[in-house]
Amino acid sequence: MKTHPTFIHMARKVVFMTCLGMTATSIQASEDYSRFLRPAEVPQPDNNRITTARVELGKMLFFDPRLSGSNWISCGTCHNPALGWSDGLPTAVGHGMGVLERATPTILNTAYQPLQLWDGRARTLEQQALGPIKATGEMNQDLDEVIKELSALKGYRDAFEDAYPGEGITKETLAKALATYERTIVSTESPFDRWVKGETHAMSQTAQKGFEVFLGKGRCALCHDGFNFTDNGFHNLGLKGDDDPGRYGIRKIKILKGAFKTPTLRDIELTAPYMHNGMYKTLEEVIEHYDRGGDTKDNLDPNMQPLHLTASEKASLVAFLKALTGEPTPVILPRLPIE
Amino acid sequence: MQKQLTQKRPHVAFIATAMLAVATAQAAEVTVNQHDKAFVIEGNKVEAVTINVGDTLRFKNDDPFFHNIFSLSDLKTFDLGSFPKGQSKTVTFDKAGMAEVECAIHPEMYIEVTVK
Incomplete structure (x- = not known):
């Protein structure tokens, strides 16, 4: 995906509104960002509606x-x-x-x-x-x-x-x-979501730069795309020493050897360690892996390639990923039947 | 020669039967675009296509990432591999029947091919 250096600024429109004596600044998300907005409803089957x-x-x-x-x-x-x-x-x-x-x-x-x-x-x-x-x-x-x-x-x-x-x-x-x-366990609004909706300061400048890297040089959005930051697809990321057949165990197609489903990036900060075998403890380690273009080249996903990110770009990517963390949702544990 | 395009699942917006022009009276080639992680024929998202014995489907990748094409159907088993934007792969169906064709990378991409 090509990303112009000023992509983010070009893709957004600044709208100034005055309402009830207060001045509000809103930045409209462009069409390019609408895919990152949460769908209006949670999908649910007809034979098991949520009650x-x-x-x-x-x-x-x-x-x-x-x-x-x-x-x-x-x-x-x-x-x-x-x-x-x-x-x-x-x-x-x-x-x-x-x-x-x-x-x-x-x-x-x-x-x-x-x-x-x-x-x-x-x-x-x-x-x-x-x-x-x-x-x-x-x-x-x-x-x-x-x-x-x-x-x-x-x-x-x-x-x-x-x-x-x-x-x-x-x-x-x-x-x-x-x-x-x-189906009720869904992500909550994050600084990124508020930024997409027009809160210009909801996400730091560093995180905004990270989003630009995410869409462009980092090639992240080739797979981590849309509201849930996943293509719902399967990819072999070239993890060193990993011999798990992954999706190939279900579908005997060559490209699926060692391929696993692209996980969501929502609340990714909270779900360390990372990858299907938990081999990386931090987001920084994950980004280094992608920057190398993966380690094991056998049946490597063709979208993987060395990225040559700068230290600043890597840091900004981490800042962006942390801006995907939603507001905490209290979970009240139920009393379980004992008789 | 007619190619009937239909969609099987209700969430897909396009429901239609269309006529595809063919160059000759012999076997035809139908281009199926891979666009935005969906199969598209002449601009319409489809999940089914009907062709005649001997016809060829050309799958063309319009997305900025790799796609794959395979089928494990009894009618025809094949894995055309993975290919980037701008490239295409072809498969010819030489027997009547039905085949399910998918993208291994993006399993939501599914098209049912009926060969008459």
């Missing part, structure tokens, strides 16, 4: 460790809201403290993703929801058993009836409720 009862039920289930075989691991154990809906670990830790192969992805904005998980093996949140529960390395739970356990609790019987009247407590309603709660 308050479904969200509340899904939240209870999400934070209930009894969904695991050990009764000790909940969805929220790895997808911790205090850690950017991830776990702060290089790779996940599952049943019996077993260390898994891949990092816990944030579940922020998964509602907007057409494919779920690092390798995209689940198409919907409903399809994805039960996977970790039954995976022996993760929550190691027998699904029939968990349905039995939930059905024994009046609190859950009532909550399922409120959320899905007449449908009962089944694997399907369990998945639907979890998916519904996940």
Whole structure:
């Protein structure tokens, strides 16, 4: 993508307004920036519309460790809201403290993703929801058993009836409720969003320069594009020493060997360490990786190439990425049914 | 010779049947542009195309990043690899049936090819 040196200034129009005796300065986002604005609605399937009862039920289930075989691991154990809906670990830790192969992805904005998980093996949140529960390395739970356990609790019987009247407590309603709660976990307004909407000082000059690098010389937006800063695609980034087949395990196409889904950059500051194997601790390390054009060249994504960024450009990119951090959203943990 | 263009999914704006001009009475070539991470024929976003046996689809990348073209369908299995903006790849369908063609990099790019 070509970016003129004065791209940002040219692409924006300054509009001065006077209203009720106060002077407000607004910069209209150009058409080029409209793709970064949040969609008006969260996508949701017709057979599982978001309702308050479904969200509340899904939240209870999400934070209930009894969904695991050990009764000790909940969805929220790895997808911790205090850690950017991830776990702060290089790779996940599952049943019996077993260390898994891949990092816990944030579940922020998964509602907007057409494919779920690092390798995209689940198409919907409903399809994805039960996977970790039954995976022996993760929550190691027998699904029939968990349905039995939930059905024994009046609190859950009532909550399922409120959320899905007449449908009962089944694997399907369990998945639907979890998916519904996940659809409420969306990014909040960040300094970047306020800047796009016209608050000229919402983002520092350094971050604004970083956005210019992001769109241009840094080649970041070739993959990290749109509101969720992802192309929802799969790329091999040439990580040193990594032999995970990634998406190739799902689709036997050469370019997919070692390719993983492009993650969102929303709240990226909160979800270290980075990459699908958690090999980089900081955003600075990630940018150095891209600046080198990746390390392992075998089946490297063709969009990858050395960037030759200056120290100033790298620093400005980090400032921009940190400007994607939204306002904190308080998460009130639910009381779980005990009878 | 007629090429019927249809879309299968309701969220795609374009629903139409169109006539494509062809140069000869023999096998035709239809250009499918890869634009803004979608398949586009004559300016319209499509998720299905109908062609005749012997016809060729030319996939042309209009985006500033690489695309891929592949199919794992029973009708025809192929991987045309990845190619940058301005380049194109062709595939000829020599049997009747249906093939699902996708971009491996961007799996939202999907087109159903019906060969009559």
